[in-house]
Amino acid sequence: MRRKINKVLKQSGVIPYRERDGRIEILLITTRDLQDWVIPKGGIVNGMTPPASAAKEAWEEAGVIGEVDDNELGSYKYRKGGKVYRVKMYLLPVAKVSDYYPEADKRYRRWLDANHAIKLIKKDSLKRILKGFLQTKLTSCASSL
Incomplete structure (x- = not known):
């Protein structure tokens, strides 16, 4: 019996910081x-x-605007509803936060210290990407002192 090949659906997302x-x-x-x-x-x-x-999603879901870094930070896979998704992650240094955005009545949002944010994320593969970002950012901040 042949195994069904699942198509991997492509997504993109941001780490707004x-x-x-x-x-x-x-x-x-x-x-x-x-x-x-x-x-x-x-x-x-x-x-x-x-x-x-990803910038469009950041606006629709979180009401944030900024210049997305074109360099892919990493990617992770997850399953939902029998489908497999691969998410390419990018950094978004936030320049503007709006109170009025498309999904404002569907979601909560919260600014958190990076380490606390990492603890609240459930997907281990996304946690690794966040930890990598944090290490890189801390290193670059320390070298600019």
């Missing part, structure tokens, strides 16, 4: 059912680059 009082904070949002803390992500829109599509 800011520096405040010498600390790095990450913006997490809840899933629509308000059960888990996650980062903004979604399907890559036809005709858009993965970073541009």
Whole structure:
């Protein structure tokens, strides 16, 4: 019997962050059912680059705007509803936060110290990407002193 080959659906997402009082904070949002803390992500829109599509998701899901770094930070896979998704992750230094955005009534959002944010994320593969970002950021901050 032949095994069914699952198509991997492509998504992109961002780690929205800011520096405040010498600390790095990450913006997490809840899933629509308000059960888990996650980062903004979604399907890559036809005709858009993965970073541009991730910026669109950041606006729709979290109400944040900034210049997405085009360098892929990493990727992770997850399963949902019998489908497999691969999410390419990018950094988004947040320049503007709006109170009015498309999913404002569907999700909560919260700025958290980076280490606390990492503890709230459930997916280990996403935690690794966040930890890698934090290590790189701390190293670059220390070298600029």
